[in-house]
Amino acid sequence: MRDLKIRIGEREILHGINLDLIPGQITGLAGESGSGKSITGLAMLRLLPKNAKTEGSITFEGRDLLALPERDMGRIRGQHVGMVFQDPTASLHPMLTIERQLTDHLRAHTGVSKKEARERALDVLRKVRVPLPETALKKYPHQFSGGQLQRIAIAVAIICEPRILIADEPTTALDVTVQAGVLRLLRQLCDDLGLAVLLITHDLGVMSSLADRIAVLRQGEIVEEGTRYDVLRNPQHEYTRALIDALPSHERAGADLESAESAAPVEEISKEVGNE
Known part of the structure; x- marks a missing residue:
């Protein structure tokens, strides 16, 4: 700047x-x-x-x-450039599964296949240490604690491998x-x-x-x-x-x-x- x-x-x-x-x-x-x-x-x-x-x-x-x-x-x-907000619910759709939110975001920016998008969604959940990532993909935001939601919001922010x-x-x-x-x-x-x-x-x-x-x-x-x-x-x-x-x-x-x-x-x- x-x-x-x-x-x-x-x-x-x-x-x-x-x-x-x-x-x-x-x-x-x-x-x-x-x-x-x-x-x-x-x-x-x-x-x-x-x-x-x-x-x-x-x-x-x-x-x-x-x-x-x-x-x-x-x-x-x-x-x-990814961004993480104070309130993770502000960046997560309450009616979509975590898998849908991660893969939609990734495919919108990179155009990867559904299979690759799911693999990368699992990988990024492991990176941010969300327990049981396979199970987490199928859940909705309201099924997670505040700390887990913030980790998921971070996952969304970094799944496209931003520089910032x-x-x-x-x-x-x-x-x-x-x-x-x-x-x-x-x-x-x-x-x-x-x-x-x-x-x-x-x-x-x-x-x-x-x-x-x-x-x-x-x-x-x-x-x-x-x-x-x-x-x-x-x-x-x-x-x-x-x-x-x-x-x-x-x-x-x-x-x-x-x-x-x-x-x-x-x-x-x-x-x-x-x-x-």
């Missing part, structure tokens, strides 16, 4: 932000409610409100996504112990598949153990950006310092650890900081 500005109606939401996503890394976008985090993610998929006006550029594989015809953009959504995955508050609606498992899954998928992940969250506690880089967004502006270690151990902006000061002491201590492998205990990484 370069000098991205977004105006909705009379209000300017983003004031010219710059952000890079790197394959095999998780970039955390942190900030309080209303800072523009979710709008940033939606802009990458060009899913903004009809009255939104954009300036700047979002470049993917040499093409500016903001300037592409809608037909070309439709191919990029889902196939090259946007995760917008993917654990906020989940039980604390379930959150930890979903976060570990995102880390593993990023490492194993070489995904460039944008993790949108208000919870710096999550970022202290998961993100490779952190960008801090305040009122539509990125006020600080750097490695997880630099941002959390040596914050330069007063807003970043205020967010860190709001963390419990044991989560601040997690910033001393320079690698994702040295993450804080699972019961600590998903506590919420502030309200969103």
Whole structure:
């Protein structure tokens, strides 16, 4: 993203932000409610409100996504850029089986056969660690727990093997112990598949153990950006310092650890900081 500005109606939401996503890394976008985090993610998929006006550029594989015809953009959504939402039910059809949702999505973007689509659906359910994937394919969304639904939503997002995955508050609606498992899954998928992940969250506690880089967004502006270690151990902006000061002491201590492998205990990484 370069000098991205977004105006909705009379209000300017983003004031010219710059952000890079790197394959095999998780970039955390942190900030309080209303800072523009979710709008940033939606802009990458060009899913903004009809009255939104954009300036700047979002470049993917040499093409500016903001300037592409809608037909070309439709191919990029889902196939090259996947998104996981806070509420998994928002992206899953209640009346369709999991098999139908996975295979329809895959075939719409790739044109593979029904047989291959089913095989890949099974494979992706194994990747996201959904128990008994053969049985899971035959079930409907209401037959799964919240944590399992989020794993299935992640499966839908990655079945086409995208280059970028946007995760917008993917654990906020989940039980604390379930959150930890979903976060570990995102880390593993990023490492194993070489995904460039944008993790949108208000919870710096999550970022202290998961993100490779952190960008801090305040009122539509990125006020600080750097490695997880630099941002959390040596914050330069007063807003970043205020967010860190709001963390419990044991989560601040997690910033001393320079690698994702040295993450804080699972019961600590998903506590919420502030309200969103």
